[in-house]
Amino acid sequence: MTQGVPNSTTGFALRLRDVTVRFGSVEVLSNVSFEPAVGKLNALVGPNGAGKTTLLRAILGTVPYTGTIERGTTKTSRPSRIGYVPQKLSFDRGMPLTVLDFICCGLQRRPLWLGYRRKAKQLAADALRRIGGDGWESRSMGTLSGGELQRVLLAMALSSDPEILLLDEPVSGVDIAGEGLFCDLLGSLQTTGHYTMILVSHDLSIVTRHADYVVCLNRTVHCQGNTVETLTAENLRRLYHQDVGLFAHDGLHEGHSHTHGHTHGNSADAHLCRDHDDKRGPQCP
Amino acid sequence: MSVMQWWTTDGLPGLHGALRAVLPFQWAQYGFMLNALIECLLLAPLCAAMGVQLVNFRLAFFSDAVSHSAFTGVAVGFLLQEWASGWGGSFDPQVTLIGFGLLVAFGVAMVRRRTNLATDTIVGVFFSAVVALGLAIVTASGARTSAFQKYLYGDILTLDAADLVWSAVLTLVVGVAMTWCFTPMTLIGLNPELAHSRGLRVRFHDYLFSLLLALVVTVTIRTAGILLVTGMLLVPAATARNIARTAGGMFRWTILIAWVCSVGGTMVSFSTWLENVSTGAVIVLLATLCFAISLFFRRSA
Numbered sequence: 311m312t313q314g315v316p317n318s319t320t321g322f323a324l325r326l327r328d329v330t331v332r333f334g335s336v337e338v339l340s341n342v343s344f345e346p347a348v349g350k351l352n353a354l355v356g357p358n359g360a361g362k363t364t365l366l367r368a369i370l371g372t373v374p375y376t377g378t379i380e381r382g383t384t385k386t387s388r389p390s391r392i393g394y395v396p397q398k399l400s401f402d403r404g405m406p407l408t409v410l411d412f413i414c415c416g417l418q419r420r421p422l423w424l425g426y427r428r429k430a431k432q433l434a435a436d437a438l439r440r441i442g443g444d445g446w447e448s449r450s451m452g453t454l455s456g457g458e459l460q461r462v463l464l465a466m467a468l469s470s471d472p473e474i475l476l477l478d479e480p481v482s483g484v485d486i487a488g489e490g491l492f493c494d495l496l497g498s499l500q501t502t503g504h505y506t507m508i509l510v511s512h513d514l515s516i517v518t519r520h521a522d523y524v525v526c527l528n529r530t531v532h533c534q535g536n537t538v539e540t541l542t543a544e545n546l547r548r549l550y551h552q553d554v555g556l557f558a559h560d561g562l563h564e565g566h567s568h569t570h571g572h573t574h575g576n577s578a579d580a581h582l583c584r585d586h587d588d589k590r591g592p593q594c595p
Numbered sequence: 596m597s598v599m600q601w602w603t604t605d606g607l608p609g610l611h612g613a614l615r616a617v618l619p620f621q622w623a624q625y626g627f628m629l630n631a632l633i634e635c636l637l638l639a640p641l642c643a644a645m646g647v648q649l650v651n652f653r654l655a656f657f658s659d660a661v662s663h664s665a666f667t668g669v670a671v672g673f674l675l676q677e678w679a680s681g682w683g684g685s686f687d688p689q690v691t692l693i694g695f696g697l698l699v700a701f702g703v704a705m706v707r708r709r710t711n712l713a714t715d716t717i718v719g720v721f722f723s724a725v726v727a728l729g730l731a732i733v734t735a736s737g738a739r740t741s742a743f744q745k746y747l748y749g750d751i752l753t754l755d756a757a758d759l760v761w762s763a764v765l766t767l768v769v770g771v772a773m774t775w776c777f778t779p780m781t782l783i784g785l786n787p788e789l790a791h792s793r794g795l796r797v798r799f800h801d802y803l804f805s806l807l808l809a810l811v812v813t814v815t816i817r818t819a820g821i822l823l824v825t826g827m828l829l830v831p832a833a834t835a836r837n838i839a840r841t842a843g844g845m846f847r848w849t850i851l852i853a854w855v856c857s858v859g860g861t862m863v864s865f866s867t868w869l870e871n872v873s874t875g876a877v878i879v880l881l882a883t884l885c886f887a888i889s890l891f892f893r894r895s896a
Contacts, residue, residue: 367788370788370791370792371791372787372788372791392792394788394789394792396786396788396789399785399786399789401784401785401786402651402652402653405836405842406836406841406842406844406845407651407781407785407842408840408841408842410841411781411841411842412785414778415778415779415781415782416782416789416793418778419775419778419779420778421773421774421775421777421778421843422777422781422841422842422843422846423777423842423843423844423846423847424774424843448840450840463789466789470793476792
């Protein structure tokens with residue numbers, strides 16, 4: 311897979327203007343406008359039921375919306391391609407399906423029972439190498455751990471050589487070790503500057519450590535901007551309607567996560583934690 | 596018309612002659628047995644193509660609902676037949692049978708797309724509705740239940756040349772569709788949103804699957820009967836699921852098992868001590884035996 315020229319800062323990958331989504335009479339999103347920073351990791355944060363996943367779906371085009379969502383032409387003359395990493399893949403774990411089968415589903419029209427296209431096999435191998443899954447092709451999808459499955463989903467997204475990556479709570483069902491590995495992968499993708507990433511997460515510690523740009527969403531955009539300036543206690547209180555405590559937040563105030571590239575070895579220095587966790591509304595899963 | 600004439604006067608006898616030349620069995624002397632054999636060879640890939648999707652994406656109940664809608668289709672068909680004969684015309688219940696199959700398949704697909712109800716709930720509603728309607732019509736019209744026997748139990752040994760042409764055309768159509776759509780349908784079954792992000796038309800494939808399922812089920816009813824259609828579709832695929840490791844492998848195994856069981860079942864049911872046993876039942880029992888055996892050969896996870 312060719313890496314291509316890193317994106318120039320001119321142009322845009324994605325531009326949302328006045329996006330409104332209604333389910334029946336309920337307005338789930340109203341007048342959402344933002345433009346993710348090109349080649350950066352953009353985080354979409356907000357409480358449960360804020361419409362984060364709905365916004366991703368609008369960008370994907372699977373829910374009807376009003377307003378405009380434009381895809382730019384940052385790399386080639388065609389509109390940006392989107393790679394989507396779903397929150398989870400619920401499937402029958404006993405189903406005969408290898409990792410190669412799964413990735414090739416997105417890369418070839420030829421029926422799987424007539425074999426794989428050589429090109430598809432090559433792209434799948436490249437994508438797997440990038441997520442640290444060398445030689446996983448013949449593994450059965452049902453035997454992957456939660457963390458491994460998320461990495462395969464990332465490989466699936468990368469295999470189409472997208473300019474935009476949409477990640478919907480990619481580590482919500484993954485253990486700590488798997489989460490660390492996945493975040494390392496995101497970090498390495500981030501340093502290439504090749505992908506405009508939109509990460510939905512309500513794990514603020516991940517967001518503060520990794521994101522370049524943050525959009526706070528609760529039905530509409532409350533605030534947006536670079537991570538350090540946006541994730542202030544005041545903004546978070548308004549977003550979550552309750553106090554969000556900041557513990558050992560020196561890393562945050564030093565602007566650590568924004569200016570120093572994106573290492574995360576010292577992960578303890580920016581840790582955010584919400585008080586009154588038990589007060590979350592009934593919409594919690 | 597001319598194709599049909601050629602087929603019944605030259606094509607079919609020619610095919611029978613060729614088959615007799617390669618099949619040195621006593622049963623090969625009977626034209627109806629050869630027809631049954633041809634039907635099995637045509638039908639197995641269709642059942643395999645549908646069965647793999649039904650098993651992998653837990654849609655077994657869907658095919659049950661479509662097959663039971665045939666009961667209503669036949670009941671309505673008999674009513675129309677009676678009405679038509681009053682006018683001196685004729686009506687083939689096969690038409691309403693296919694019509695109701697399509698109606699239920701598309702109805703389920705449409706409601707599934709437009710509401711967030713669980714698929715088995717939607718299918719259950721349609722299932723009960725069509726069976727209730729069928730029963731209401733049958734009891735009201737006082738139709739003889741013996742007339743339904745052919746549809747309930749199926750009868751692969753009474754197929755004529757026209758039936759075989761139907762099967763051949765359908766095999767061709769479903770074969771082309773499943774060659775073109777097998778891979779996209781697999782991804783859509785796994786995660787529709789992911790499939791959409793790869794540029795696949797999810798709605799088109801959903802409705803196409805419903806259409807193909809309705810056609811395959813209504814044709815399979817002639818062989819297995821309303822009661823056993825789901826078995827014909829499901830059991831070979833369920834057996835293959837135990838053995839295969841890859842998605843492609845599962846499909847190839849399903850076709851092989853479906854062929855072995857349908858041809859084998861038809862031959863076994865011809866033997867004198869099974870003379871009065873329904874052929875469809877023998878085929879499904881044989882497939883179930885294969886399934887039981889496959890449990891011992893399950894690939895280790």
